[in-house]
Amino acid sequence: MVIILMGVSGCGKTTIGKQLALELGLPFFDADDFHPKVNIEKMKNNVPLNDSDRLPWLNILVEKMIHWDKMGGAILACSALKESYRTILSSTQTSISWVFLSGTFELISNRLKARKNHYMTTDLLQSQFEILEVPKYGIHVNIDNSIDEIIKHINLKLKLMKQSVFGVIGLGVMGKSLSLNMAEKGLNVSVYNRSEEGEEKVVSNFINENDTFKNILGFNDLKQFVRSLEKPSKIVIMVKAGEAIDGVIDQLTPYLTIGDVIIDGGNSYYEDTANRVGYLKSKGIHFVGCGISGGEEGARKGPSMMPGGSLDSYQKIAPVLELISAKDKNDQPCCSYIGPDGAGHFVKMVHNGMEYAEMQLLAEVYAILKLSFANEKIADILSDWHSTDLSSYLLEITINILQKKEKNTYVLDSILDVAGNKGTGSWSSKAAFDLGSVNTIMSSAVFARYISSLKQKRKSYSSLIKQSNKEIDVPHIKDLENAYRFARILNHHQGFELIRLASIEYNWNLNLSEIARIWTNGCIIRSNFMEQSVEILKEHETYFEDTVLFKSLIIKESNIKECISYALKYRIPLDTFWSAYNYWVSMTTENLSANLIQAQRDYFGAHTYQRKDDSLLKFYHTNWI
Ligand code: NBP
Numbered sequence: 001m002v003i004i005l006m007g008v009s010g011c012g013k014t015t016i017g018k019q020l021a022l023e024l025g026l027p028f029f030d031a032d033d034f035h036p037k038v039n040i041e042k043m044k045n046n047v048p049l050n051d052s053d054r055l056p057w058l059n060i061l062v063e064k065m066i067h068w069d070k071m072g073g074a075i076l077a078c079s080a081l082k083e084s085y086r087t088i089l090s091s092t093q094t095s096i097s098w099v100f101l102s103g104t105f106e107l108i109s110n111r112l113k114a115r116k117n118h119y120m121t122t123d124l125l126q127s128q129f130e131i132l133e134v135p136k137y138g139i140h141v142n143i144d145n146s147i148d149e150i151i152k153h154i155n156l157k158l159k160l161m162k163q164s165v166f167g168v169i170g171l172g173v174m175g176k177s178l179s180l181n182m183a184e185k186g187l188n189v190s191v192y193n194r195s196e197e198g199e200e201k202v203v204s205n206f207i208n209e210n211d212t213f214k215n216i217l218g219f220n221d222l223k224q225f226v227r228s229l230e231k232p233s234k235i236v237i238m239v240k241a242g243e244a245i246d247g248v249i250d251q252l253t254p255y256l257t258i259g260d261v262i263i264d265g266g267n268s269y270y271e272d273t274a275n276r277v278g279y280l281k282s283k284g285i286h287f288v289g290c291g292i293s294g295g296e297e298g299a300r301k302g303p304s305m306m307p308g309g310s311l312d313s314y315q316k317i318a319p320v321l322e323l324i325s326a327k328d329k330n331d332q333p334c335c336s337y338i339g340p341d342g343a344g345h346f347v348k349m350v351h352n353g354m355e356y357a358e359m360q361l362l363a364e365v366y367a368i369l370k371l372s373f374a375n376e377k378i379a380d381i382l383s384d385w386h387s388t389d390l391s392s393y394l395l396e397i398t399i400n401i402l403q404k405k406e407k408n409t410y411v412l413d414s415i416l417d418v419a420g421n422k423g424t425g426s427w428s429s430k431a432a433f434d435l436g437s438v439n440t441i442m443s444s445a446v447f448a449r450y451i452s453s454l455k456q457k458r459k460s461y462s463s464l465i466k467q468s469n470k471e472i473d474v475p476h477i478k479d480l481e482n483a484y485r486f487a488r489i490l491n492h493h494q495g496f497e498l499i500r501l502a503s504i505e506y507n508w509n510l511n512l513s514e515i516a517r518i519w520t521n522g523c524i525i526r527s528n529f530m531e532q533s534v535e536i537l538k539e540h541e542t543y544f545e546d547t548v549l550f551k552s553l554i555i556k557e558s559n560i561k562e563c564i565s566y567a568l569k570y571r572i573p574l575d576t577f578w579s580a581y582n583y584w585v586s587m588t589t590e591n592l593s594a595n596l597i598q599a600q601r602d603y604f605g606a607h608t609y610q611r612k613d614d615s616l617l618k619f620y621h622t623n624w625i
Contacts, residue, residue: 001096001097002074002076002095002096003073005075006101006135007102007143008108011143013101014077016151017076020151021074027074027075028074029074029076031057031076031079031080034060035057036060058085081131086098090227096227097139097158098135098138099138100134100140102134102143105125105126105129137224139157139158164188165188165229166236167229168191169191170238171192174266174296175238177296178299180216181324187324188216190217190218190228191216191225192218193206195220232257232261236265237249237264240266241269245272253285257284258284261316262280262285262288263287267348267424268289269349270342270431277310286312286313286316287309288308289342289344289345290305291307291308291348293348293351293525298524302522303325305518306345306518307344308340308346308347309341311337321335322335326523328520328521329521336515336518346502349424350495352428353425355394355425356442360448360575361484361576362395364577367573367574368475368567371570375402376403379403382399383399388528389485389529390485390488392525393523393524393525393526416455420453428442435501435502437501440494440582441579441583442491442495444575445576476566479560479566480559483556483559483560483563483577485556486556490553491580496512496533499512512537513535516536553584557584595609602621606621608620
C-alpha cells in the first residue's frame with residue numbers, strides 16, 4: 001500500500017510523512033523529487049507548472065508507486081491538489097491510502113512565515129488554496145495539533161482502513177445483515193449501494209446507524225469500493241435477482257482483475273447463474289452463485305449457505321462463508337460446496353419450493369383448527385407438536401404468530417388472506433416439469449398462493465355458495481398431527497427427488513445428505529426431520545427406500561384420509577394435503593388408469609403403446625376405427 005500525504009505547501013507533508021515512515025518502517029518519498037528535468041528547469045526559473053507539465057511527472061509517480069507497492073509499500077508526500085491529479089495516481093491497481101492534511105490559510109501562512117528561507121509568498125499560498133479540491137474520501141487530519149497527535153490519529157485511521165476482506169453490494173435487508181454478520185466476526189467489510197434519487201443516503205445512514213462497528217467502510221463510488229478490498233477481491237452482490245445482477249456485474253467488471261471473485265447471494269435463477277459463470281470465466285473472474293437462506297435474522301446471525309460454481313472459486317471464499325454461516329449440531333458450518341455452474345442456486349430454489357409447501361401445510365392445519373378453536377388454543381396444540389419429532393423453525397414461528405396481539409387483538413386475524421410470492425416456488429415447479437420430476441406438493445402450494453391472490457373473485461363467488469349451518473365437529477387432533485407428519489415426509493421426499501434428478505441430468509454429483517446437513521440450521525426449513533434426513537439420505541438414495549420410514553407412511557395413510565374427509569365435510573381447501581395423499585396413493589398403486597391415456601394417444605395420434613403381455617415392451621399401434 002502507498003500512503004499519500006497531500007495538502008498545500010506548508011501543511012507539514014514532509015515532516016509528518018518522514019515520522020510516519022519511521023513508525024511504520026516504510027520508505028519515505030517526496031513527489032517533487034521525481035519531476036522530469038524540464039519541469040525542474042521551469043521551477044528553478046520560477047515558471048509555474050501547468051497541468052500538461054505535470055502529466056509526465058504524475059505518470060512517473062504511477063510507475064514508482066507500482067514498484068513501491070510490490071516492495072511492501074511506501075509513504076509519499078505529494079500536494080495532489082486537484083482531483084484530476086489524484087485520479088491519475090489512482091489509475092494504478094496499487095492500493096492507496098489518501099491522507100489529507102488540512103489547515104486554515106492563516107495557520108499555514110503563519111507557519112511558513114516562521115520558517116527560515118521559505119520561498120512561498122502569500123499570493124502563491126493563496127493560489128494553492130484556490131485550486132485545492134478537497135477529497136471526499138481518505139483520512140482527513142487537522143494539522144492544528146502536535147505532530148505526535150497527528151501521527152497517532154493517522155495510525156488509528158490507517159488501522160481501521162486496512163483493506164477489507166469482503167465487499168458487499170446492495171444494502172437491502174439481506175446485504176445489511178450479512179455485512180453486520182461479517183463485521184461482528186471481526187472481518188473488515190466494505191459496503192456499497194447505488195445512489196439513485198432518494199437512495200443517496202443508504203450507505204451513510206447504514207454506517208451511522210452501526211457506528212459501533214469500526215470495521216465497516218461505506219462507499220458510494222464503485223471504483224473506490226473495489227480499491228478498498230484486498231486482492232483477490234471478493235464481492236458479494238445482494239441485489240434483486242434478474243437484470244439488476246447483470247447491471248451490477250457490468251458496472252463492476254471494469255474495476256476487477258483476473259482471479260477476483262463475485263458471489264451472487266440473491267435468489268437468482270440457476271440457468272442465469274450458469275450463464276454468468278461461463279461469461280465471467282472468459283474474463284478470468286470467478287463467479288459463485290450462492291443460495292442464502294434464513295431471511296434477515298439468518299443473514300445477521302448465521303445463514304445456511306449453498307455456494308455453486310467451480311470448486312476452485314469456492315475455495316477462495318470458503319473461509320469467510322464458513323465463518324459467517326450457521327453451525328450444525330456438531331459445530332460444523334452450514335455451508336458446503338454444492339456443485340458446478342448453477343447448482344447452488346438450483347438447490348436454494350428447491351429449498352424455497354419445499355419451504356412453500358411446508359408453509360402451506362401449516363396454513364392448512366390452521367384452516368382446519370380455526371373452525372373449532374381460538375388462536376391461543378391452536379398455539380397450544382402446535383406447541384405440543386413442537387415438543388415432538390415435528391419440531392421445526394416454521395412451526396415455532398407459527399406458534400408465535402398465533403399468539404401475537406396488538407391492542408388486545410390478534411395480528412393474524414387482521415392480516416389479509418392474500419399470499420405474496422417472489423417466484424422461487426414457481427421456478428422449482430418449472431424445473432420439476434423440465435426434469436420430469438413429480439413435485440405436486442410444492443406446486444400445489446404455489447397454486448394455493450395464486451388462488452389466494454384472487455381475493456375479489458373469491459369474495460364474489462363465495463356469496464353464491466350456500467353457507468352450511470351444520471354444527472362443527474371438533475377435528476381429531478391425533479389424525480391431523482399424523483397427517484401433517486405424513487405430508488411433510490412426502491414433501492421432503494419430492495424435494496430431494498428433484499435435486500437428485502437434476503444432479504443426474506446436469507452431472508452435478510450432488511450429495512443429498514450433505515445438503516440436508518447444511519439445512520439443519522440457519523435456514524427456514526430447518527427441523528428435527530431435516531436432522532433425521534441427514535442420516536436417511538446418507539444410507540438411502542430416496543426416502544422411500546428407508547423401510548422403517550415407508551412403513552410409518554403406510555400407518556399414517558388412515559390419518560390423512562380422516563383429515564381429508566373432515567375437510568370435504570366443511571369445504572376446507574387442503575391443496576397440499578390432498579397432493580401428498582394423491583401422490584402416495586398413486587405411488588403405491590400398481591395399476592393406474594394410464595392404459596386409457598395410452599389408448600387415447602394412440603387413437604388420435606398414433607403414438608403407440610406397450611402391452612402388459614409383452615415382456616419385451618415393444619411398441620404397438622391399433623387401427624381404432
Ligand atoms: P431488498 O429489496 O431489501 O434490497 C434490494 C437491494 O437491491 C437494494 O440494495 C437495492 O438498492 C438493490 N437494487 C435493486 Br432493488 N435494483 C437494483 C439495480 N438495478 N442495481 C443495483 N442495485 C439494485 O432485497 P433483499 O431482501 O435484501 O434481497 C436481496 C436478494 O436476496 C434477493 O435476490 C432476494 O431474493 C434474496 N433473498 C432475500 C431473503 C429475504 O428474506 N429478504 C432471503 C434469502 C434471499 P436500492 O436501495 O437503491 O433500492
